Amino acid sequence: MFKKKMNYSSVFMNLMMMFAFAFTFVACSSDDENTANQSVVDYAKRLEFPRLQDASGNSLYVVLDEETNEVNYSVEYNRDKKAQYWSCWEMYKGNMRNADVKKYSPADSKLNYLPWGPLTSDFIKNSGYDHGHICPSADRLNKESQNKQTFFYFNMQPQIHKFNDGVWGAMEKQVRDLCFDYDKCTWNDNVDTLYVCRGGTIGAPVGTIKSPVREIKSNGLIVPNYYFCALLKKKGNSYEAIGLIFEHKTNSDKKIAKYCVSIDELEARTGFDFFCNLPDDVEKNVETECNPASFGFK
Numbered sequence: 001m002f003k004k005k006m007n008y009s010s011v012f013m014n015l016m017m018m019f020a021f022a023f024t025f026v027a028c029s030s031d032d033e034n035t036a037n038q039s040v041v042d043y044a045k046r047l048e049f050p051r052l053q054d055a056s057g058n059s060l061y062v063v064l065d066e067e068t069n070e071v072n073y074s075v076e077y078n079r080d081k082k083a084q085y086w087s088c089w090e091m092y093k094g095n096m097r098n099a100d101v102k103k104y105s106p107a108d109s110k111l112n113y114l115p116w117g118p119l120t121s122d123f124i125k126n127s128g129y130d131h132g133h134i135c136p137s138a139d140r141l142n143k144e145s146q147n148k149q150t151f152f153y154f155n156m157q158p159q160i161h162k163f164n165d166g167v168w169g170a171m172e173k174q175v176r177d178l179c180f181d182y183d184k185c186t187w188n189d190n191v192d193t194l195y196v197c198r199g200g201t202i203g204a205p206v207g208t209i210k211s212p213v214r215e216i217k218s219n220g221l222i223v224p225n226y227y228f229c230a231l232l233k234k235k236g237n238s239y240e241a242i243g244l245i246f247e248h249k250t251n252s253d254k255k256i257a258k259y260c261v262s263i264d265e266l267e268a269r270t271g272f273d274f275f276c277n278l279p280d281d282v283e284k285n286v287e288t289e290c291n292p293a294s295f296g297f298k
Contacts, residue, residue, distance in 0.1 A: 200224025
């Protein structure tokens with residue numbers, strides 16, 4: 001899968017082999033767009049996926065558990081912009097925290113590479129911003145190998161520390177609290193599956209946000225001006241959805257309900273099409289809703 005170069009560390013190569021890729025398929029494809037390999041197309045039918053920005057699927061990467069081939073999370077990455085559009089994943093009883101698994105603490109820059117080859121430099125390092133995980137490390141503590149995979153560079157975007165450790169971190173915790181008691185490692189049973197898609201605005205796609213980019217660093221690093229989260233929860237045969245959007249600035253607020261919007265509004269602001277794999281009638285119904293209390297937001 002990878003061409004080995006003599007200057008790669010053994011750690012790097014071992015971690016690279018954890019990766020599986022999903023190329024050349026179309027998410028949310030119509031019946032006449034069925035020429036792609038079916039086993040790959042099946043990934044795109046998962047409910048956490050938004051519509052792809054690159055319809056060829058060449059910018060989509062699916063990270064699989066190295067032992068079970070279970071999908072850990074997926075990313076659409078814009079190589080030209082050196083930035084991801086989003087990460088998406090599922091949360092359910094079988095893939096949440098195991099008390100025996102500890103968070104991975106990588107050595108400096110050991111995991112800051114991209115799946116098609118190592119970075120010549122870490123674009124976020126020394127930029128003044130945190131390496132903000134989009135699929136959080138704390139959401140992937142079922143296995144050490146899955147936790148390590150959240151440290152892949154393309155699952156990170158630059159975040160102001162007091163945003164990453166403030167309102168964004170508070171949102172992540174409240175999302176986990178909705179379905180899982182983190183300390184007791186027990187599922188709350190008020191959700192069967194939670195589907196999550198998060199990212200930052202990198203200038204494309206174009207929604208109604210007039211200034212999607214906070215700044216572009218001299219090395220080309222794009223710093224989003226807004227970060228978003230789209231959530232879909234399933235209980236039995238019922239679905240509910242909600243969106244959240246945050247201006248990227250110093251913010252220690254823990255009252256997350258005020259940042260909630262309907263999926264329709266989140267789509268209008270970001271330009272993304274979330275949860276497009278739902279049946280049309282279900283998608284239409286859930287995307288008009290905005291009920292923060294139903295998702296445990298305070």
